[in-house]
Amino acid sequence: MSKKEDFIQHINTGYTSKGESLVLGAAILDGETVGETKVKIPLKTLNRHGLIAGATGTGKTKTIQVLSEQLSSFGIPVLMMDIKGDFSGIAKLGIEQGFITERHTKIDIPYTIASFPVELMTLSAQDGVRMRATISEFGPVLFSRILDLNDTQAGVVSVIFKYCDDKKMPLLDLKDIKKVLNYITEEGKDEISQEYGKISTATTGTILRKIIELEQQGGDFFFGEKSFEIDDLLRIDENGKGYVNILRLTDIQDKPKLFSTFMLSLLAEIYQQMPEKGDVDQPELVLFIDEAHLIFxxxxxxxxxxxxxIIKLIRSKGIGVYFVTQNPMDIPKGVLAQLGLKIQHALRAFTANDRQAIKQTADNYPTSDYYQTDEVLTSLGIGEAFVTALNEKGIPTPLAATMMRAPMSRMDVLESNEIDEINAKSKLVKKYSEEIDRESAYEILNKKIEDANSQAEEVEVEEKKSNEPSTAEVIGKSVTKVVTSASFIRGVFGILMKIFKK
Structure with a gap:
């Protein structure tokens, strides 16, 4: 048997799947594309997460587009974090050009054009589906982690949540929790001290500064109502295609705190709400996190x-999470170890450190009799990548340098009028466009302070008339109970308590 025949058998045996699979392209041997081979990813293993890495301009975005198209075709919804703003073309038909025809001839895969159902989403003031969450939905554990608080400061946040729960005061947005912090430091410090213990003003001051930092990064747009419902990410269109939900993040590249806040809350929310799926034939939802280093x-x-x-636990819910970054070293080792699929586009070696990083990257892939991995990593062309996945038994597939297929949809961004057209037809834009500012902690505490001051003034007038000792302080302290119809969505310890109770 020749080397090529042996290679064909090696790849095809390793990538054989009994169930449905995504087809990425054909394997490359000694610089030649071998059309008789097909590099596939079983749908059954897509909840085992993955990594898509490579230098700028090597084809990562097109790879995500190819994956998203096929996922949508199988009725699997996608959520894509589009930080560079170059993914929206998936909503429109592609155009077959000469270089695409040539590529698909080499990989022996017919090329067809297609478009896919899209929702355009935003965390900021951009047009699109507004994605929001309330402070109470986060709970004290996650909210403290986002602010990077120490144990003492996190304890104060837990007291704030408990106090607001006891007094039936919803924490909906940042102005609510800022108001509570001011209140327990000033007007309500005696009340808090009696019921929950003394709280240091230095501690509340630190927490307030952290909240202001988050607010300056756009947190005031993100926190509030109407809260986004996870079920709206799981929609299928009338043709049976899963929606590709594109979260446009072009205006928050310099706001990593907001980005990481959203990602953690979303993952935790999905974990909390999605039922256990166990061993399923295909995932319920796939997330692509572009520029993943911003999280870490x-x-x-x-x-x-x-x-x-979270990454360890969420796959049991049928959720696949895929990190997209330039260098796999951007991903912490503990997270990298959880990723079953690795698609590695070319890396560039300009310095000694670059060469060392490439050697380390090569060590993360299975050994191969057909490739000198660290050398091939620097010579892969645009739209070529090393691929290794998990087969249906959970065993890593052979390492395959792969010529990737081309996207079926437009390989360019949407025009502004096309974006407007999608948003105008969107039911979700209409659903989440309304900003709700119902009575919450901010309004309740303001009214409480006003009532206390008003009653104190009335008592002072009466005292002057009767020349009796002042009881204004007593009355001021007695105004401690407020009734509101609002209730917490999660409860005192928030959506992550089950996960992080240790």
Missing amino acids: DEASKVLLDQIET
Whole structure:
């Protein structure tokens, strides 16, 4: 048997699947594309997460587009974090060009054009489906982690949540929790001290500064109502295609705190709400997190541990999470170890450190008799990548340098009028466009303070008339109970307590 025949058998045996699979392309041997081979990913293993890495301009975005198209075709919804703003073309038909025809001839896969159902989403003031969450939905544990608080400060946040729960005061947005912090430091310090213990003003001051930092990064747009419902990410269109939900993040590249806040809350929310699926034939939802280093760059060790924990647990819900970044070293080792699929586009070696990083990257892949991995990593062309996945038995597939297929949809961004057209037809834009500012902690505490001051003034007038000792302080302290119809969505300890109770 020749080397090529042996290679064909090696790849086809390793990538054989009994169930449905995504087809990425054909394997490459000694610089030649071998059309008789097909590199596939079983749908059954897509909840085992993955990594898509490579230098700028090597084809990562097109790879995500190819994956999303096929997922949608199988009725699997996608959520894509589009930080660079170059993914929206999936909503429109592609155009077959000469280089695409040539590529598909080499990989022996027919090329067809198609478009896919899209929702355009936003965390900020951009047009699209507004994605929001309330402070109470986060709970004290996650909210403290996002602010990177120490144990003492996190304890104060737990007291705030408990106090607001006891007094039936919803925490909906940042102005609510800022108001509570001011209140327990000033007007309500005696009340808090009597019922929950003394709280240091230095501690509340630190927490307030952290909240202001988050607010300056756009947190005031994100926190509030109407809260986004996870079920709206799981929609299928009338043709049986899963919606590709594109979260446009072009205006928050310099706001990593907001990005990481959203990602952690979303993952935790999905874990909380989605039922256990066990061993399923295909995932319920696949998330692509572009520029994933933004989550990890400034994260504390505690936060990294919690991300790792979520990634471990969420796959049992039928959710696949795929990190997209330039260098796999951007992903913490604990998270990297959880990723079953690895698609590695070319890396560039300009310095000694680059060469060392490439050698480390090569060590993360299965050994191969057909490739010198570290050398091939620097010579892969645009739209080519090393691929290794998990087969249906959970065993890593052979390492395959792969010529990737081309997207079926437009390989360019939407025009502004096309974006307007999608948003105008969207039911979700209409659903989440209304901003709700119902009575919450901010309004309740303001009214409480006003009532206390008003009653104190009335008593002072009466005292002057009767020349009796002042009881204004007593009356001021007695105004401690407020009734509101609002209730917490999660409860005191928030959506992550089950996960992080240790």
